[in-house]
Amino acid sequence: MIQLSSDTYLRPxxxxxTPLIFNEIIANREYLREWLPFVDFTQEVEDTEAFVTSTLESGEKQFVIYHHEQFVGLIGFTRTDAANKRTEIGYWLAEAAQGNGIVTKAVVELLHLAFGQLDFNRVQIRVAVANTKSRNIPEKLGFCFEGIERDGELLVDNTFTDLAIYSMLKKEFGG
Structure with missing residues (x-):
């Protein structure tokens, strides 16, 4: 378990x-689907079960986020390239938990894990250009803005969005 504050923590x-994740996605469907294409493909608990099973089998570290003893989201590593010591951090948070600095604190803890125990050299965050709430996180933490991946992700309603690419190198992380 990783304690973020007295009332917020991450757990592997x-x-x-599975049921907690599924229920939170359903409860936040309209809010989450603007930026997260998987939301529309999450129709049955079995869809979330397949995601969880696949994630656990991949070995990539993912964490559930708890705030006031309630499940509120996910954060973890994805698109890991161990040979090149690089990974990406992805996250989502329920609407009611927004604005408390939860994801910012969680990203800092994952950076400690990535650059420390896991010995990565590069951590990346990709976020839709128009998703200003999510872009604020790497910007606040001092990630380097590398540029725009044009039409980098297919969102709902068959609409592409540009992605802002941010990175941090081990030598840049102040801890």
């Missing part, structure tokens, strides 16, 4: 989290 993802 487990199969038992």
């Amino acid at each position: 993802l487990s199969a038992e989290d």
